[in-house]
Amino acid sequence: MTLHVVVPEESEALPFTVEPGGAQVASKEIPERIHQILAGLLDGGAVVAPLGEDSAARAERTVGAVHEAALLDHLRGGVPEGRDSVLDSAFSAPGLEQETPVTRGVWPAALGAAAAAVRAAELTARGGGNSYALVRPPGHHAGPGWYGGYCFLNNAVVAARTLREEGVARVGILDVDYHLGNGTLACVQGDPTLPFASVHSSNAKDFPYVFEPGPGLFGVESDPGTEGFLALVKDALAHLLRQDAEALVVSVGYDVLAGDPHGSWTLAPEVFGPVAALLAEQRLPTVFVQEGGYGLPSLRGAARALALEASR
Template identity: 35%
Template structure:
């Protein structure tokens, strides 16, 4: 069965300024790799629609969304030292959120289906009412709420970005219908993600130092997934697939290789049984 690769051309429109690490070339490289002839038989391309306001308000309050829209209408500007809304960044953010929503729809449309959402700008640092860490809208949180709206009540989010998904944790840490497993470098930006941060028993943080053997990261992430699934069956698995956890990334110190993340994805599918993986 092919994997739905969901994308939107407007994701390339976000411009954070010269020299900023969150640049359009990142999404271009992902899409180029997925268009390799060797993958043609395994990929079904799906262009998303921008996220509607109704879906955004399941996570973000109207006042916050209005403020972002107003800033975009003025041509953009900085929201913090790292997070800059460029002239067309709001258009990109709506497209990115729409990619996340459509990926959920594709993932749950067929038994055994998988979907990959190529999102940009990223999202897991965005709080409900605050942009930070290059993120404006929390794409994976929007995806989880959309899935629940479509009947998938229990959702697990697995985040292997090298930075802790503080926004995702803050949004769901009091909601037992969503479980979060996050493995991240610690201490590191944004400073959250200690193992003692458990929410209502639904948060499973795996803080780790840089430079460990790659097998240790894989073992510890999958161990946390096992703990999160103990006595609890998800109806959907969402992966915040930040690839800055790979060896050599300039903003992190993990040692993972692509085959390690492939192993983690395969194990997620096996351990989650019939739940779709997006």
């Protein structure tokens, strides 16, 4: 089976982000992440597929259904004349200070990522098999009316809604990033056609800092280890299958791996082999969507391990 990889045009890193406490630091969400992951996916047998001619237009329509108009207006044109960026807590998740700036490059970059998610979903819906939207900026912290945590538009929800439009009755969203996909959770809440499950750190020192328990949320306060992590992924997947998911969108975060500057667990890159094998066993059409993963040395090996199983 071919694993199709869709990669949007490269966009610049943000000029800074803000740490808890207020210090401005260099963004770790940088183009080199994608270079490393793409190399790994190709090592594992994946094939690059181009964007469609109408992918951006379809993405724009879909983000209009996922996000509030005020947020989209802010991302499109919120940077005042004479400024390079703006940091506005009016558009941050409930209870959080804004730590991710909006620049003029954000809208085309975020829309490009959403377009790649649309295209990946179309390829899977129409051709069967698996696809991988290798995008930055990531999306799972972007909620209906907010952005943050490097995320502006929710690419995973865009992919899931595209699969729905293409005729899939129920799409399960499985989030295996180190951080809770608080944006995804809020975007799909109450929608029985888009069940959500997440494995994540629920340690209060980790973004988004506040963790309400709920169905499908498999949070752990400390490193689960390889076997523990795989057991949690299995439980999360079972939660989606119980709700009759007919296709999967998988929010992939390599920040669960050892050495990640935004994580604290010690998993080896090869863990993504058994994760992808577990998914492949379900024989459901699957769209992978890139979320986090900032430890450059581990990215290529993790993506290769995933692709070897996802393209079998």
